[in-house]
Amino acid sequence: MGRLSVIIAAILIAIGLSSLLVVNEGERAIVSRFGKILKDDGVTRIYKPGLHIKLPLVDKIKLLDSRIQTMDGAADRFVTSEKKDLMVDSYVKWRIKDHEKYYLATNGGNKVQAESLLQRKINNDLRTEFGRRTIRDIVSGSRDELQQDALRNASDSAKDLGIEVVDVRVKQINLPANVSSSIYQRMRAERTAVAKEHRAQGREQSEIIRAKTDASVTIQIAEAERKALAVRGEGDAIAAKIYADAYNKDPEFYSFLRSLEAYKASFEGGSNVMVLEPDSDFFKYMKHANGK
Amino acid sequence: MAWNEPGNKGQDPWGNKNGNDKGPPDLDEVFKNISKRFGGKGNGSGGGFSALGFVIVLGIAVVVWGLSGFYTVKEAEKGVALRFGQYIGQVEPGLQWKATFIDEVYPVNVSNVRSIPASGSMLTADENVVLVELDVQYIVVDPYRYMFSAVDANSSLREATDSALRYVVGHNKMDDILTTGRDQIRRDTWDEVNRIIEPYNLGIEIRDVNFLPARPPEEVKDAFDDAISAQEDEQRFIREAEAYSREIEPKARGTVQRMEQQANAYKQREILEARGKVVRFEQLLPEYKAAPEVTRNRLYIDAMSKVYSGANKVLVDAKSNGNMMYLPLDKLMEQGKSSKQPKTVVNDTSTDSVNSVVNSVGIPLDGRPSRSDNIRQGRN
Numbered sequence: 198m199g200r201l202s203v204i205i206a207a208i209l210i211a212i213g214l215s216s217l218l219v220v221n222e223g224e225r226a227i228v229s230r231f232g233k234i235l236k237d238d239g240v241t242r243i244y245k246p247g248l249h250i251k252l253p254l255v256d257k258i259k260l261l262d263s264r265i266q267t268m269d270g271a272a273d274r275f276v277t278s279e280k281k282d283l284m285v286d287s288y289v290k291w292r293i294k295d296h297e298k299y300y301l302a303t304n305g306g307n308k309v310q311a312e313s314l315l316q317r318k319i320n321n322d323l324r325t326e327f328g329r330r331t332i333r334d335i336v337s338g339s340r341d342e343l344q345q346d347a348l349r350n351a352s353d354s355a356k357d358l359g360i361e362v363v364d365v366r367v368k369q370i371n372l373p374a375n376v377s378s379s380i381y382q383r384m385r386a387e388r389t390a391v392a393k394e395h396r397a398q399g400r401e402q403s404e405i406i407r408a409k410t411d412a413s414v415t416i417q418i419a420e421a422e423r424k425a426l427a428v429r430g431e432g433d434a435i436a437a438k439i440y441a442d443a444y445n446k447d448p449e450f451y452s453f454l455r456s457l458e459a460y461k462a463s464f465e466g467g468s469n470v471m472v473l474e475p476d477s478d479f480f481k482y483m484k485h486a487n488g489k
Numbered sequence: 490m491a492w493n494e495p496g497n498k499g500q501d502p503w504g505n506k507n508g509n510d511k512g513p514p515d516l517d518e519v520f521k522n523i524s525k526r527f528g529g530k531g532n533g534s535g536g537g538f539s540a541l542g543f544v545i546v547l548g549i550a551v552v553v554w555g556l557s558g559f560y561t562v563k564e565a566e567k568g569v570a571l572r573f574g575q576y577i578g579q580v581e582p583g584l585q586w587k588a589t590f591i592d593e594v595y596p597v598n599v600s601n602v603r604s605i606p607a608s609g610s611m612l613t614a615d616e617n618v619v620l621v622e623l624d625v626q627y628i629v630v631d632p633y634r635y636m637f638s639a640v641d642a643n644s645s646l647r648e649a650t651d652s653a654l655r656y657v658v659g660h661n662k663m664d665d666i667l668t669t670g671r672d673q674i675r676r677d678t679w680d681e682v683n684r685i686i687e688p689y690n691l692g693i694e695i696r697d698v699n700f701l702p703a704r705p706p707e708e709v710k711d712a713f714d715d716a717i718s719a720q721e722d723e724q725r726f727i728r729e730a731e732a733y734s735r736e737i738e739p740k741a742r743g744t745v746q747r748m749e750q751q752a753n754a755y756k757q758r759e760i761l762e763a764r765g766k767v768v769r770f771e772q773l774l775p776e777y778k779a780a781p782e783v784t785r786n787r788l789y790i791d792a793m794s795k796v797y798s799g800a801n802k803v804l805v806d807a808k809s810n811g812n813m814m815y816l817p818l819d820k821l822m823e824q825g826k827s828s829k830q831p832k833t834v835v836n837d838t839s840t841d842s843v844n845s846v847v848n849s850v851g852i853p854l855d856g857r858p859s860r861s862d863n864i865r866q867g868r869n
Contacts, residue, residue: 219573219574220574220575221571221574222571222574222575222576222633222636222637223636223637223638224574245575246571246573246574246575246576247572247573247574247575248572248573248574248575262640264637264638264639264640265638265639265640265645265689265690266639266640267639267640267641267644267645267648269648288648288652290639290645290689332616333616336612336613336614336616336659337612337613337614337659337660340656340659341656363688363689364685364688364689366648366649366652366685367652367655368648368651368652368655369609369611369651369655370612370655370659371610372612372618377618378708380616380617380618381618381706381708381709383616384617384618384705384706384709384712385708385709385712387617388709388712388713388715388716389712389715389716391716391719392712392715392716392718392719393719394719395716395719395720395722395723396719396722396723396726398723399719399722399723399724399725399726399727400726402723402726402727402730403726403727403729403730404730405730406727406730406731406733406734407730407733407734409734410730410733410734410737410738411737413738413741414737414738414740414741417741417742417745418741418744418745418748420745421744421745421748421749422748424748424749424752425748425749425751425752426752427752428749428752428753428755428756429752429755429756429759431756432752432755432756432757432758432759432760433759435756435759435760435763436759436760436762436763437763439760439763439764439767440763440766440767442767443767443770443771444767444770446771446774447774447777447778450774450777450781451770453785453788453789454770454773454788457788457789457791457792458792460792460793460796461792461795461796464796464797464799464800465799466799469799469800469801470800470801470802470803470818471797471800471801471802471803472803472805473802473803473804473805474804474805475804478789479789479790479793479797480804
């Protein structure tokens with residue numbers, strides 16, 4: 198009796214519990230009864246977060262994630278308009294918009310299937326967008342526009358899946374190895390040019406400074422020389438005037454004295470040989486004591 | 490079926506997917522105790538529950554359930570409360586109570602500043618590659634949105650940051666990124682991240698973006714270093730030139746001064762010498778005027794004797810015979826060299842003596858001594 202009541206109670210509790218449906222935040226639930234989705238007036242009944250009642254054993258619950266989901270595939274190779282390869286890593290943010298459509302289109306809310314469908318569509322769009330643009334355009338020009346276009350196209354095509362594409366973004370754009378190495382070479386060359394330019398500019402400045410210095414020094418010294426010569430000339434002139442003033446008092450006597458000095462000076466040293474006739478004034482008395 | 494039965498997670502009514510599905514541990518014990526005491530096999534008192542026993546068990550269960558509802562929320566946290574999975578509000582820090590099995594509370598730290606790094610090599614606007622690193626610091630401002638708007642708010646932010654950083658770097662020139670425009674890039678990235686995450690509704694707020702110094706890639710680092718050292722070299726060349734100027738200009742000024750002084754000295758010397766010589770002439774002149782003939786002769790004879798005394802002489806009286814004669818001049822020259830005669834110097838200092846005037850050595854009367862103008866040589 199007691200044991201039976203316990204069993205009955207347990208069964209009742211189990212039934213009670215299994216007829217409750219708890220939907221968490223960030224989820225929505227779709228209930229299918231005997232495989233048929235429950236609808237109110239033709240619109241699928243979407244169970245919002247909270248506690249709901251369902252028929253035990255009969256109703257099948259499909260919980261659908263209503264949060265924003267991220268689809269981040271591996272980097273993919275794209276070809277630009279100049280036929281260069283780019284490795285592009287992008288991500289897509291999406292959320293379920295039309296739960297019923299999503300549920301039907303993805304084989305009962307199969308996320309993997311949804312994403313692979315979406316991925317294919319978006320990659321297609323991106324490929325088209327990339328193919329229309331140059332690398333420069335993609336990297337620094339219209340990346341925003343590209344993303345917007347991809348987002349628009351993706352949104353259109355994702356409607357069939359009941360998905361709203363929130364955002365399509367290019368995360369990374371990497372160049373393949375061969376392009377990278379040529380970029381490195383160019384960077385290196387640019388830097389080398391910059392280095393050379395700096396050094397040359399330094400030499401130029403240095404040369405200018407030195408030349409200016411040398412020039413100013415040369416000018417200073419030349420100027421000083423000019424002044425010095427002028428001063429010396431003045432000295433010479435004054436001295437000459439002094440001499441002239443004095444010697445003009447008796448020029449003849451001066452030239453006499455000066456000549457004597459000159460004779461003395463020119464016959465200095467012992468390497469002179471003179472051949473003389475004794476008839477000069479000096480030898481006046483050598484023949485005759487009275488000088489005749 | 491019990492919802493804390495092992496191996497039954499998939500059908501857990503609370504839909505806990507994060508596996509922290511720990512029913513209150515004390516409850517298990519309680520059940521065990523109950524079954525031991527009342528429904529246990531070794532208990533032969535008629536079997537089954539008595540009404541009293543049932544009430545007691547129920548009472549204990551209620552008390553245990555009540556007690557199990559107490560929990561605390563830390564000061565730095567806010568709790569996100571869900572009733573049967575539905576959001577019912579935010580729980581403030583402190584001691585709180587919830588109805589176990591009905592309510593769930595997830596504490597979310599809203600004070601802790603979290604950070605997300607982003608780094609990598611990126612293309613710049615001028616098609617160069619730079620290595621950039623930054624980290625974004627953020628806090629959670631809305632725990633509910635943080636938990637339920639996106640599958641993983643943190644990784645959403647990370648992706649947004651990656652994308653924003655590359656976008657901004659791609660729109661700036663390498664030189665700006667490496668040097669001057671870093672602050673601008675930091676701010677642009679910040680704005681861009683905000684713009685990206687706005688539609689995601691993540692419930693987080695970016696507090697700061699730290700932009701670490703960007704570097705050129707390793708492959709070209711040496712060339713960059715060289716460019717930097719070239720800038721240093723540029724400065725160095727200029728400084729060296731300036732040093733040269735500073736060295737040579739004073740030297741030049743010194744030279745200029747020296748030249749001026751030398752010229753002045755020369756001028757003064759010439760004048761003074763002229764005056765000196767003129768004084769001697771002018772002193773001699775009156776003597777000469779007084780006795781011209783005698784003075785003249787004396788001076789002449791003195792001078793000639795000096796001239797002839799220092800030379801080899803051959804006296805030829807050629808008028809007496811007209812014969813040619815042979816003079817071995819070269820022999821005579823050699824003789825002259827070997828038999829140098831010392832110059833006789835008479836120094837007589839009496840000023841009014843004619844002697845002293847003529848015989849004093851060294852200064853000829855016209856005052857142009859045959860020596861260089863170099864003043865340093867001086868005169869003794």
